[in-house]
Amino acid sequence: MPHKIAAIVVTYNPDIEVLQRQLVVLVRQVQLIVYVDNGSLNSANILECVSDIDRSSETHVVLIENEENKGLGFAQNRGIEAALAAGASQILLLDDDSEIEDGFVNNLLAAKDELLKRGLRVGAIGPTYYNRKTGEQYPITKYIGPFIDRRLPKNESVEATFLIASGCLIESEVIAEVGFMNEDFFIDYIDVEWSFRAISKGYKLYATPMARMNHIIGEDRVGVLGRKISLHSPLRKYYLFRNSVFMVRCPYIAFGYKVREVVFNGLRLIVFLILSDEKMKYFRYSVMGYWDGLRNKRGRCTYNY
Structure with a gap:
């Protein structure tokens, strides 16, 4: 049965040009995009951007508008709820400034399927992250006690203790077992807490070099x-x-x-x-x-x- 993949993009005062670039690439790779806006000052521009794409693409695009910033976890959960209600089998989480490459989603799926064939319980799979401006590749984090093994995937997927939410692909069945994102945190540590919760349920998390994403960590x-x-x-x-x-x-x-x-x-x-x-x-x-x-x-x- 083919996957129905939904992307959840949380926006908060986004750069519209970046959002448009992200959207153009994204519509070629997923069947549903749910934008959840957290009270942006440029919400009218977001609506215009989303409406233009929705009229010209087979991918269905939905915009959920919050009157105020209710936090990242709240927005992600409203998007996930909408995606699950539409029958999505896979959820892709994205920030409004994260830019993916062509083939990104298929590469995540291929890497995950390879891990599943090896009998591994994959809770989520994410890409490798880099900063286009500086050329820096961010390492994948694996904790060994209180110490960190910083990994730079080259040819195969590597196990991680936690994944950055943006770019992360999660099966709907995993969300049903592990649960939604923690809304109480508002922002920060939301993805880390969910990752540990998934691990506590017996899942493993992986990052693959087959999918790469431009992402900026911190200001x-x-x-x-x-x-x-x-x-x-x-x-x-x-x-x-x-x-x-x-x-x-x-x-x-x-x-x-x-x-x-x-x-x-x-x-x-x-x-x-x-x-x-x-x-x-x-x-x-x-x-x-x-x-x-x-x-x-x-x-x-x-x-x-």
Whole structure:
């Protein structure tokens, strides 16, 4: 039986030119595209972009508009619900700035089918990621206790501890067993938490070099002591610190991962405070994120520093 593949694209104030490029390539590879907009200021431009493609393509395109930003997890789940209701057997998650190549989806499917033939329980499969501007290829992360084995797939799929949501292909049956995305996190760690949840159900996660995607992690990347780290806005540090606490408290998250989170969060705060031009904002949002994690406050950040 042929796959019915649905792409879920969450938009929030997207670059319309990038969105159009993504859409042109995407309509040739999936049967359904569900856009979920999180209250973008340029929502009218998104509607125009989507409507033009829908009239000229056999791929059905749907736009779900939220009146305000309800968070990445909420938007992903509304898109997944719409895709499952339409009978999708495979779900492809994408950010609005992620650009895929021709043959991307078929290559993901081929790599997944090869793994399934080997008797492996594949929870999700993702691509290898690179930054077109810098030429950097992002490594795939595999935890060994508290240590990280950073893998750069060359000729075959490699197992990962977690996958970036954007570019990730998941079977509907896996979603039915593992569950939807965590809406309480709002943003950040959503894909990591889902990955560990899938692993706790006996699934394995893989990344394949057969599919490549241009993707930018963080607002910027800088080198520190020979390592590349992602820089985020002060507000994002709130979610990163708060949700890190949730991850440490979560029973199915690997102990080695928890150890690394506890140790490195303090180091990250010091590094970001040194590099940032908004040191007090970074400090306030980080501390309040940590505090809200301890007192189990979830959802959208209510602070404005």
